[in-house]
Amino acid sequence: MxxxxxxxxxxxxxxxxxxxxxxxxxxxxxxxxxxxxxxxxxxxxxxxxxxxxxxxxxxxxxxxxxxxxxxxxxxxxxxxxxxxxxxxxxxxxxxxxGVGEWVEVPRLPLDASAGPGAFSAEEISFDSFRFSRRWLREVGLEGADLSAIRVEGDSMEPTLRSGDEIFVDRNKRAGEGIHVVRIGDALHVKQVQASAPGRIKLISANDAYAPIELARDEVEVIGRVVWKGGRV
The missing domain is CATH 1.10.260.40 (lambda repressor-like DNA-binding domains)
Structure with missing residues (x-):
């Protein structure tokens, strides 16, 4: 036994x-x-x-x-x-x-992933997208650690619109570009730009929102936005 x-x-x-x-x-x-x-x-x-x-x-x-x-x-x-x-x-x-032809990308609710350490596909995914491994390879995402979240609000318009689904690659947390970041207990989607030594600037695509500059240790970079999709 x-x-x-x-x-x-x-x-x-x-x-x-x-x-x-x-x-x-x-x-x-x-x-x-x-x-x-x-x-x-x-x-x-x-x-x-x-x-x-x-x-x-x-x-x-x-x-x-x-x-x-x-x-x-x-x-x-x-x-x-x-x-x-x-x-x-x-x-x-x-x-x-030996893992087959498809990759499942978990979808995470943005508001549910705002707590400390809560950005975890195993614990809070509520659905998933399924993509062919070949397509991911063709768009340069093979081997990426992807999660999908929905954009809320208009701060990144017109680049990202409220309701868009974005893929976040948690293997890419360095460098400039559009990233999902955590400030305190809230997640934000922002353009990340280097600032003065030890500081980081978060920029919205929508001119109605002023840039935010913070100490680097006040911002946790979750991952880079590498793909978006939404209704036409």
Whole structure:
């Protein structure tokens, strides 16, 4: 019994590892199989449920581009995959990292991410965008640590409009450009510009808002804005 429990724990750990490599959250995968966002987190951390249902397991495995055997806690017959799915799985397992063709970018509510340390896709994502890995590579975003948030307010118009969705790359926190920054307990989207030594200037695109200059240690740079989208 002890060996079985150890194997089950390893399988759950592999699920979490493969999700991270794929850029997916456990909450997002839970929604993929029609479960509540905490379902797979409880499965991984607490072993509840003890086993995933076979249809759920197969759907997750197909999304990640892996064989169900990589993440199963009890043996299923994976020969029941249809031929096209078996080919996709085989191709994904031969690709670098074996993580499939899609990347899930978690969406974070801007107002909910205003508390200290709260900018965390695992904890507060409420939805996600799904993009092909090829497209991300073509636009120079392969390997980016992306989260999506919605712009609120008009301070960055016309560059960014209220309601736009923006991608924030948390791997890019240095240099000038449009960044998401935290000042106290509030998040802001601003143009970041170097100022006097030890100081930073935050500039709005909308001329109605005056630039703000602060000490560098008063501003936490969350990440650079690298993409935007919105309604026409």
């Amino acid at each position: 002890e060996d079985i429990s150890r194997d089950e724990r390893h399988a759950r750990g592999r699920l979490q590892d493969m999700a991270r490599k794929h850029g997916a959250s456990l909450a997002g995968l839970s929604r993929l199989i029609g479960r509540n966002p905490a379902y797979l987190q409880q499965y991984v951390a607490r072993g509840s449920p003890r086993h995933l249902d076979e249809p759920d397991l197969r759907k997750i495995a197909e999304f990640l581009g892996i064989s169900p055997r990589v993440i199963e806690t009890r043996r299923f017959d994976d020969t029941r995959y249809d031929a096209p799915t078996q080919r996709r799985v085989a191709m994904a397992e031969r690709s670098p990292g």
